Amino acid sequence: MHEFSIVSSLLEQVLEIAKSNNALKVNEVEIEAGVIRQIVPEIMTTAWESIIVDTIADGSVLKITVVPAIAKCRICENQFEPEIDNYLCQKCLKADVDIISGNDIMLKSIDCQTLNEQEEQDED
Secondary structure, three states, X not given: OOHHHHHHHHHHHHHHHHHHOOEEEEEXXXXXXXXXXXXXXXHHHHHHHHHOOOXXXXXXXXXXXXXXXXXXXXXXXXXXXXXXXXOOOXXXXXXXXXXXXXXXXXXXXXXXXXXXXXXXXXXX
């Protein structure tokens, strides 16, 4: 279950960004995960919920968008969606490709509450 190590690294990154922006609370974290990384969104969510306890991200939501794999054949330049562990080009039948997308996990956004937002809520 590599999801737990991914989530652990993600939380470190989120907390560092939140701290540098003087955030009091993290409400939502959005990531894109390439299908080649073979993460299971449900396990990622469960790992997130267990690791954020007693941090400023406690109670936050992890939104995951799974990005399909796209490969480009170096021989004929055909772009296609490969199956996991099968990078054979359907056009020229060669397995010499560049991965265009679907192999990354990217932090897309963090929704945080700052001190200014807290003060505005308190005034209401």
